[in-house]
Amino acid sequence: MKFSVGEIVTCYEMYGDLRIVKSSAIGLITKSTLYNNDNTPVYTVFYKGNNILFEEYQIEKLKK
Numbered sequence: 001m002k003f004s005v006g007e008i009v010t011c012y013e014m015y016g017d018l019r020i021v022k023s024s025a026i027g028l029i030t031k032s033t034l035y036n037n038d039n040t041p042v043y044t045v046f047y048k049g050n051n052i053l054f055e056e057y058q059i060e061k062l063k064k
Contacts, residue, residue, distance in 0.1 A: 001032050001041045002056055010060045011047050019057075026062060027052075 003009060007029045013022040027047035035042045041056050 003029055003032065003041075003043060003059060003061075005029050005032060008062050009045065010062055011045050011052075011054055012058045012060075014058060027054075029059075 009027055009029060010024060011027045012024045014020060015022050025048055027045035029043050030046050030051060031044035033042050033044075034040065035055075043054050043056070043059060044051050045054050045059070047054075
């Protein structure tokens, strides 16, 4: 997996599958799992006061 639990990242909410950014914010990864045992990493991120699932393409390491 590219990211680890406890890492602070930038998250991007998208409009459907269009990959057009709806909003972005900083979040904290609280859990990482593989979706349907399909080797597709999915991360639970504490984002805007809620735990939300994000795929790897929706997350970036926070730039310093």
